[in-house]
Amino acid sequence: MDPPPQAKLNRSNSISQASENSQTAQEFINSQLELEAEAREALPYQFDQCTRHLGSIRQLLFSCLTCNPPPSDPNASYNPAGVCYSCSISCHGEHELVELFNKRDFTCDCGTTRFSATQPCTLRLSESTGEKGDVHSENSEANNNYNQNFRNRFCGCGAEYNAHKESGTMFQCLGLGTVEEGGCGEDWYHPECLMGISRDWREIKKQEADALKNSLTEAVPQEIKEGGDATKAASVNGNGDTVMQESLPVGGPVREEEEDVFDDDNPQGFPHEDSFEYLLCYKCVQAFPWIKNYASRPGFLSPLFYGKSKPVEEDATAGSEIVSDTESRKRKADDGDDSAIQPLKKQRNLDDTPHDAATSHTNGTTNGTNAESIITNDTSGSKCTYPTMSPPTEPLTLFLTADFRDHLCRCSTHYPLLAPHRQLLEEEDNYEPPLSSAGDEAPGSLGSRSLLERGEAALSNVDRVRAIEGVMVYNHLKDKVKSFLKPFADSGTAVGAEDIKKYFETLRGDAEGIQKAGESAEKGGKDGGGDGDGRKEQSGEWS
Numbered sequence: 001m002d003p004p005p006q007a008k009l010n011r012s013n014s015i016s017q018a019s020e021n022s023q024t025a026q027e028f029i030n031s032q033l034e035l036e037a038e039a040r041e042a043l044p045y046q047f048d049q050c051t052r053h054l055g056s057i058r059q060l061l062f063s064c065l066t067c068n069p070p071p072s073d074p075n076a077s078y079n080p081a082g083v084c085y086s087c088s089i090s091c092h093g094e095h096e097l098v099e100l101f102n103k104r105d106f107t108c109d110c111g112t113t114r115f116s117a118t119q120p121c122t123l124r125l126s127e128s129t130g131e132k133g134d135v136h137s138e139n140s141e142a143n144n145n146y147n148q149n150f151r152n153r154f155c156g157c158g159a160e161y162n163a164h165k166e167s168g169t170m171f172q173c174l175g176l177g178t179v180e181e182g183g184c185g186e187d188w189y190h191p192e193c194l195m196g197i198s199r200d201w202r203e204i205k206k207q208e209a210d211a212l213k214n215s216l217t218e219a220v221p222q223e224i225k226e227g228g229d230a231t232k233a234a235s236v237n238g239n240g241d242t243v244m245q246e247s248l249p250v251g252g253p254v255r256e257e258e259e260d261v262f263d264d265d266n267p268q269g270f271p272h273e274d275s276f277e278y279l280l281c282y283k284c285v286q287a288f289p290w291i292k293n294y295a296s297r298p299g300f301l302s303p304l305f306y307g308k309s310k311p312v313e314e315d316a317t318a319g320s321e322i323v324s325d326t327e328s329r330k331r332k333a334d335d336g337d338d339s340a341i342q343p344l345k346k347q348r349n350l351d352d353t354p355h356d357a358a359t360s361h362t363n364g365t366t367n368g369t370n371a372e373s374i375i376t377n378d379t380s381g382s383k384c385t386y387p388t389m390s391p392p393t394e395p396l397t398l399f400l401t402a403d404f405r406d407h408l409c410r411c412s413t414h415y416p417l418l419a420p421h422r423q424l425l426e427e428e429d430n431y432e433p434p435l436s437s438a439g440d441e442a443p444g445s446l447g448s449r450s451l452l453e454r455g456e457a458a459l460s461n462v463d464r465v466r467a468i469e470g471v472m473v474y475n476h477l478k479d480k481v482k483s484f485l486k487p488f489a490d491s492g493t494a495v496g497a498e499d500i501k502k503y504f505e506t507l508r509g510d511a512e513g514i515q516k517a518g519e520s521a522e523k524g525g526k527d528g529g530g531d532g533d534g535r536k537e538q539s540g541e542w543s
Contacts (some may be wrong), residue, residue, distance in 0.1 A: 040436055043436065044435055044436060045086075045432060045436060046433050046436050047086040047088075047089040047090050047433065048123065049123060050087050050110060051108050052084070052108040052111070052121075052124060053124075054431065055107055056106060056107050056141065056143060057105070057106070057107075057431045058102055058103065058104040058106070058428050058431060059085070059103070059106060059431040060084070060085045060102055061083065061084065061100040061101070061102070062082065062083050062084075062092070062098060062099055063082055063083075063098045063149070064092045064095050064097055064115075065096040065097070065098060066095035066096045067081070067092065067095060067115050067116065068080065068115070070150075070151040070153075074153055074158055079114055081109040081114035082108070082144070082146070083108055083109060083110040084108040084110070085433055086123055087108060087110035090122055091110055091111075091123065098149070098150075098161065100149050100150070101188075102186075102430045103186050104423070105143065106141075106144055106145075107140075107144055109144070110123075111124060111136050111138055112136075112138045112140035113137055113139060113140055114140045116136075117136040120134045121133075121135040122135075145178045145179070146179075146185070147179045147184065147185030147187055148187070149185070154187060154189075155170070155190050155193050156187075156189065156283070157199065167202075168191070168266070169191070170189060171189050171194075172187070172188050173186055173188075173189065173283075174186070174278045174280055174284075174423055175423070176285075176287065176288045176291065176421055176424075177284055177287045177288060181287055182283065182284075182286065182287030183283055184281050187283075189279075191266040191267055191270045192266075192267050192270075194270070194281065194304060194306070194397045195304060195308070196308070197267060269304070269308075271399050275301065275399070276301055276400060276401055277401055277404075278400040279400065280400065281397055282395040285395070285396055285398055288417075291398065292391035292392065293386065293388075293391050294387060294398070294404075294408070295392075297387055297407060299400060299406065300398055300399070300400055300401070301399040301401070303392070303396040303398055304396060304397045305396045306394070306396060307394075307395075382410065384409055384413060384414065385407070385411070386409035386413070405425065405426070405427075480507070481503075484503050
């Protein structure tokens with residue numbers, strides 16, 4: 001008897017729905033490989049070893065807000081803690097983390113008294129048991145330095161960082177001093193906050209551009225507005241004849257001007273990102289004012305004063321006559337020449353990427369044009385190149401080019417100013433854990449390969465006899481599974497996870513599965529149509 005039309009419709013819908021929610025084995029394998037590739041891209045390094053044994057190093061740090069929730073009041077006392085890359089994944093992988101990026105001279109706090117004993121480090125060896133994991137209550141490193149970043153607060157504005165809402169680029173200060181010394185501790189800054197202007201400067205600029213556009217549009221006569229996208233402009237040619245020519249659309253230049261306002265991600269007056277490599281924030285400069293003397297010198301751009309929309313203009317002094325290519329590019333940006341400003345690339349940490357900046361400890365170069373501002377000191381065998389002009393007293397930010405170290409004075413008098421700041425003497429190395437190699441890059445290692453590759457590698461190592469036996473078992477299992485799936489295919493019913501689970505419980509001989517199989521066999525025997533093994537329904541015959 002044919003089923004009613006509605007039954008056909010239901011079956012069709014069931015098959016369609018099952019097809020949409022199902023995938024072939026190859027599709028599943030491909031999706032898993034894609035997920036593993038994405039995981040390797042998001043987590044490129046191995047995370048099986050804590051860096052605490054390396055001591056104080058410059059490394060990538062994270063703050064765990066789950067284990068160490070900061071108070072809502074930024075001035076309230078707080079017990080900050082930072083963990084290394086490996087611990088952030090292996091020990092705090094399911095917690096809320098804040099990426100602090102690289103910070104110098106830091107030892108991982110995971111498993112120390114800065115965390116609760118209920119949140120141990122799972123990567124280090126326990127001194128009490130000699131086994132890996134359950135390391136807690138160790139003394140933290142006394143020389144670690146902390147700043148507001150560990151509270152998830154950044155910049156001079158002290159705003160909480162939200163990666164989903166944050167717009168624009170933030171820049172990390174090279175850092176001359178800790179918070180206790182009056183510095184920032186390698187804090188991150190918004191360009192507008194370094195300039196002392198509103199965080200809403202983009203919206204303000206947009207409103208100003210809209211107001212300008214509206215005022216110019218209102219000033220255009222009505223007959224020109226109705227002229228369409230282009231208007232006619234009268235001109236006289238060489239023969240004295242009047243010629244009508246197409247002119248620019250009304251409002252065109254205004255729209256172009258409006259777009260130019262937002263060509264740069266940073267406020268007007270902030271140096272172009274490609275013109276500098278590092279910066280020293282106004283806090284660090286104020287804490288170590290001797291660095292101000294290098295402003296506008298080779299290796300240093302013009303200073304950016306806090307509370308002013310533009311950097312200070314270079315005076316017509318001897319020092320300003322020394323112009324590098326970098327300073328030239330910078331002046332174009334300062335002059336507001338939008339044609340010289342190219343679209344900017346986003347960059348987070350300004351010293352994450354190694355550069356070819358020279359770190360020679362030889363004397364800075366001198367030039368005859370600035371001889372009057374240079375002190376000569378030959379008694380130590382080294383010439384002093386420290387600028388003598390009186391530095392400004394206002395808070396300011398300094399921007400440094402990649403070769404700024406070549407231009408710092410290293411004479412016997414001024415070298416002691418540099419000595420406490422290793423980052424001024426030579427470029428720092430950032431510690432990076434070993435890379436997690438992709439499967440095709442490490443054929444001899446199973447630790448970092450995909451599940452599919454691990455299975456294939458295991459099969460390739462099986463001896464021939466056992467491999468043949470395995471193939472025979474596989475074919476036998478395939479026939480059983482095929483007979484199990486046939487009724488579902490005939491009825492158009494989707495196979496559920498519970499159906500598969502019950503079936504394999506029966507195959508394995510699980511207690512519950514055996515009991516169900518027995519009940520099914522008993523029922524089949526009473527009906528007289530069973531074959532004694534409880535597989536009547538798997539035959540595909542429906543009564």
